[in-house]
Structures are given as C-alpha cells and as structure tokens.
Ligand SMILES: Nc1ncnc2c1ncn2[C@@H]1O[C@H](COP(=O)(O)OP(=O)(O)OP(=O)(O)O)[C@@H](O)[C@H]1O
C-alpha cells in the first residue's frame with residue numbers, strides 16, 4: 001500500500017536529512033522502525049504527511065497507487081495516512097471533542113460520505129475512550145492542553161482510532177508511557193489492525209513490540225534504511241546497539 | 245466610547261468586550277475590589293482601533309487583570325495602552341496585563357504600551373505580550389487530521405479567541421455568565 005523509493009528530503013536551508021530511503025509496507029503488516037537519535041525517523045513520517053518544513057528533492061512516495069507527494073496534507077490524511085506525533089502540540093481553546101468532530105466531518109466530506117450523526121459520533125467516541133481507559137473529562141479539555149506526556153500519546157491513539165486510517169506511522173508513541181498505559185495503547189493499536197490496515201511503529205524500545213508484534217523491523221541510520229529484518233532484529237539491536 | 249467606573253469594597257467588575265475599542269478608566273477605591281478586563285479585537289483593511297485602559301489602585305489589597313487579544317489582517321494597526329497606577333500606602337496589590345496578537349498579514353501591526361506608575365512597595369505587577377502569525381506546526385497538526393488549510397486556520401483563530409475566557413482569570417473558575425457568552429463562532 002505504501003511504496004517509498006530513493007527518497008531524498010532536505011530542510012529549507014538545503015541540509016539533506018533523508019538520503020535515499022526505500023521502504024515498502026503491504027496491507028495488514030506491522031513494521032517497526034528503529035535507529036539512533038537524529039537519524040531521520042520523525043523527518044520520514046513528517047515528509048510522508050507533507051510537513052512544509054521539508055522539501056523532497058528526489059524519489060517517490062506512492063500510497064494506494066497515488067503519488068502522495070503531489071497531494072496536500074489534508075488529502076494525504078483523507079487517503080488514509082495518519083501520523084502519531086512524537087511531540088503532540090497543545091492547542092488551548094480548541095476542545096478535544098470539538099476537534100475530533102471537525103476531523104471526522106472533514107474526512108466524511110472528503111470521501112463523499114454522509115455526515116456522521118451526533119449519536120453515532122458520541123457513541124464511537126465513548127467506546128474508544130473506554131478502550132483507551134481515558135476519563136470522559138478529556139473530551140472537554142483543550143486539545144492536549146496541560147496533558148501529561150503519556151496522556152498526549154494516548155490522545156494521539158484516540159484520534160487514530162476515531163479516524164481509522166489504513167496506514168498509521170506512530171512516532172515514539174510508547175515513549176513516556178507507564179507500564180499500564182503501554183499495554184492500553186498497544187491494545188488500541190491491535191484493535192485497529194486488520195487485513196486491510198497497517199501500522200509502522202517508530203520506537204527505541206522492545207517493550208511496545210512485545211505487545212504489538214512487528215513482522216518487519218528496519219533500522220534507519222543517517223537518513224537511510226541501514227538494515228531490515230524480522231522481529232528478531234529488534235531484540236538483536238537491544239542487545240548489541242546500532243553498531244551494525 | 246469612554247467609560248468610567250469606581251469600585252467600592254469587595255466589588256468585582258468584569259468586562260468582556262468584542263470589537264469595541266474603548267477608553268476605560270477604573271478606580272479601585274475599596275479594599276478587596278477586583279477589576280477584570282477581557283477584550284478581543286478582530287480588524288482588517290486600514291482600520292486602526294485604539295484601546296486605553298487606565299486602572300488606579302486607590303486602596304490596598306485590590307487586583308486588576310487586563311487581557312487583550314487581537315486578530316489583525318491587511319493593514320490594520322491596533323494599539324493597546326494599559327496604564328496601571330498604584331497610589332501611596334496601597335499594599336498587597338496584584339496587577340497583570342497580557343496582550344496576545346495574531347497578525348495575519350505582513351502589514352498588520354500591533355503596538356502594546358504597558359505603563360506602570362507605582363508609588364508603593366509590596367506590589368505585584370506583571371505584563372507580557374506576544375505577537376506573530378498562526379503557528380505553522382499547529383496548522384500542520386490540524387491539516388494532518390484531514391481538514392483543509394482554511395478550516396485549520398479558522399479553528400486556530402477560534403481557539404485563540406476562546407482562550408479569552410478560559411485562561412488568565414482572576415477567579416479560580418470563570419464567571420458563569422462568561423462561560424455562556426460565546427465569542428462569535430467564526431472570526432473572519
Ligand atoms: N525542522 C527542522 N529544523 C532543523 N533541523 C531539523 C528539522 N527537522 C529535522 N531536523 C534535523 O534532522 C535530523 C533528523 O531529525 P529527526 O527528528 O527526524 O530524528 P529522529 O530519528 O526522529 O530522532 P529521535 O530518535 O531523537 O526522535 C536531526 O539532526 C534534526 O536536528
């Protein structure tokens with residue numbers, strides 16, 4: 001469903017961050033991406049999502065048969081791409097529920113689906129928050145406003161579960177989660193998975209991968225995939241570090 | 245428009261104003277008096293709204309909070325002048341002012357002129373101002389969830405406006421009438 005070929009991306013000042021990256025993700029797969037700090041993992045997910053800070057200078061990204069790089073940020077999202085941010089922003093004054101409602105409406109409009117009615121929406125939100133063991137008061141609060149690090153990550157998973165993307169890049173969603181939250185979030189990820197959907201977990205730790213088991217593990221070093229393997233690679237890395 | 249108020253002991257005055265740049269003068273004459281001013285200005289074209297709020301703390305243990313927000317486009321130029329005076333022998337005064345502005349065009353301008361005239365010690369005064377375009381990362385965050393740029397901008401502007409009654413309050417909870425008085429749901 002996702003095909004990245006020889007992807008090069010630079011910052012506005014011309015500094016190259018992604019230096020010829022190749023990655024394919026098929027339907028129903030869980031991938032893990034690991035790699036040292038500053039290797040380009042977050043940059044990769046933001047480039048795919050269309051962040052304006054980066055310029056693609058070479059290569060291609062095809063998603064569901066479409067040239068993703070020619071689409072707007074919103075079009076990419078509505079085609080089924082989701083990015084779970086490493087550092088979710090706080091937007092005071094925009095209610096969490098109001099925000100989710102607006103994203104669902106935008107998605108339905110883009111896909112020419114009828115507007116989701118109020119009761120269906122609140123039912124879905126309630127169920128999802130229960131699954132993620134989030135107290136209902138998080139509905140009313142400003143988007144991530146004053147949320148703890150772990151709560152923000154859980155809120156990203158809430159957004160993902162509501163939007164039901166076909167491909168989610170979750171950037172260090174496990175960092176900052178306590179042991180219970182990790183299990184809950186992994187449970188949320190597993191619930192979303194089916195034969196049509198895929199997840200790419202960007203992580204530094206094996207812990208999350210114990211719950212959400214990847215079939216493929218990749219290591220990004222200096223803007224490229226330096227090594228790919230099966231689930232065993234993550235264990236090997238944990239033991240030996242990135243000295244490949 | 246010009247308004248003058250005088251507050252007696254333990255009186256509380258809260259003004260919530262939308263697009264009405266005015267000249268307001270408030271005297272806090274009795275102990276325990278509190279004045280709170282919240283204003284939102286949304287202007288464009290060649291408009292030049294000017295606001296002046298003059299607070300005089302004439303009694304000890306009085307508080308004033310001035311909170312101004314601007315959303316400016318085109319060549320609009322807004323001026324906020326918050327003057328806080330604390331008279332002699334007035335102890336335990338708290339006064340804060342904050343001016344937050346979003347400039348939607350490179351030609352829009354805001355001038356924030358806080359003035360403090362303090363003739364007494366034991367006074368807690370602060371002022372701050374921020375000013376800039378809509379945050380690029382915030383816009384990206386909303387767009388990454390499927391909404392177009394125009395809608396993302398609109399939500400962020402509404403959020404900015406809504407903060408007028410959710411933050412910077414003198415009270416632990418916003419006043420009930422404030423919670424229900426809505427900022428117009430779409431700012432242009
Ligand atoms: N917007 C930006 N401005 C300046 N430098 C940037 C920007 N985005 C990325 N970089 C730089 O690009 C490199 C890759 O950053 P990136 O965030 O992708 O790393 P990462 O692999 O996600 O690291 P970590 O494991 O620490 O999260 C870093 O050196 C970073 O400083």
Ligand SMILES: [Mg+2]
Pocket residue numbers: 041042043086171
């Ligand atoms: Mg990162």
